Amino acid sequence: MSSTNPLDSIRLNFSQGDLLLLNLALALIMYGVALDLRWEDFRYLLKNPKGFFMGIFSQFLLLPFLTWVLISIIKPPPSVALGMFLVAACPGGNVSNFLTSLAKGNTALSVSLTGFSSILSIFSTPLNFALWAGFYEPTSLLLREISLNISDVFFTVGIILGLPLILGIFTHKRFPKFADKAAKILKPLSILIFAAFVGLAFAGNFNIFIQYIGMIFVWVLAHNFIALSAGFLTGKLGGLPIADIKTLTIETGIQNSGLGLVLIFTYFEGLGGMAIITALWGIWHLISGMTIASLWKLRE
Numbered sequence: 001m002s003s004t005n006p007l008d009s010i011r012l013n014f015s016q017g018d019l020l021l022l023n024l025a026l027a028l029i030m031y032g033v034a035l036d037l038r039w040e041d042f043r044y045l046l047k048n049p050k051g052f053f054m055g056i057f058s059q060f061l062l063l064p065f066l067t068w069v070l071i072s073i074i075k076p077p078p079s080v081a082l083g084m085f086l087v088a089a090c091p092g093g094n095v096s097n098f099l100t101s102l103a104k105g106n107t108a109l110s111v112s113l114t115g116f117s118s119i120l121s122i123f124s125t126p127l128n129f130a131l132w133a134g135f136y137e138p139t140s141l142l143l144r145e146i147s148l149n150i151s152d153v154f155f156t157v158g159i160i161l162g163l164p165l166i167l168g169i170f171t172h173k174r175f176p177k178f179a180d181k182a183a184k185i186l187k188p189l190s191i192l193i194f195a196a197f198v199g200l201a202f203a204g205n206f207n208i209f210i211q212y213i214g215m216i217f218v219w220v221l222a223h224n225f226i227a228l229s230a231g232f233l234t235g236k237l238g239g240l241p242i243a244d245i246k247t248l249t250i251e252t253g254i255q256n257s258g259l260g261l262v263l264i265f266t267y268f269e270g271l272g273g274m275a276i277i278t279a280l281w282g283i284w285h286l287i288s289g290m291t292i293a294s295l296w297k298l299r300e
Helices: 016-034 039-047 049-074 078-089 096-102 107-135 137-146 150-174 176-204 206-237 242-253 257-267 272-299
Strands: none
Touching: 016 107, 016 150, 016 176, 016 257, 039 049, 039 107, 049 078, 049 107, 049 206, 049 242, 078 107, 078 137, 078 206, 078 257, 078 272, 096 107, 096 242, 096 272, 107 137, 107 150, 107 242, 150 176, 150 257, 206 242, 206 272, 242 272, 257 272
């Protein structure tokens, strides 16, 4: 790498076996999310288009744009900026439905948005990532050095997200009792699975994390604050009811950082700045999301 920042040259240790397990775990997580989905959830979006389109705007247009603005201001190392663009391009995280329910938000809207955004992300994640990273010269140069093939990313996202979602919806339709029981197990299990893989990444690269965690954590805080604010302000300015505002806030602020880690270790060889900021996001968004949801619940 041409950058002099060490974050742009270090690589995190993550074996092929670890990567395979992470892929399988993420697919299982998405299957668990889809067990709660019904075709009726997508029909709900047609009957309630305002909240849906505002959610899509907030997550897929406003958040990547605000991420570009933030990066242009703070000017982090290129690999960190690349990780921030990738996080912003990922769909909503798997715990957003639980947090929306806890916050007494619009759970039907949350479930529908999570399902639709996960399917849409097969196309939007690679395109948004390449587009916005291309607008910022340091990350544009870094992408050219890496020689990333976006079509490969399409395939990976489609397999990891698309296939489990389709299987989950099919399972719920054909075996509803099994789907209900499995969803109750997979929901908490998915949080533990992701936490275990973040812990695994920390354990294998402890010295690197300790060296850079303070500096990167400030960037994660700023980025996550912008994501939560984007959802809140979109709903507020759009005149949505408070339950929908809560939903948009959580859906935009909780990103699927597990997918980000899979892509980083698959196509970027565990690039240090990308992996560290994505892993820290995966920890922090659970803390911030739980805090906001709990405060909203207490106010009811």
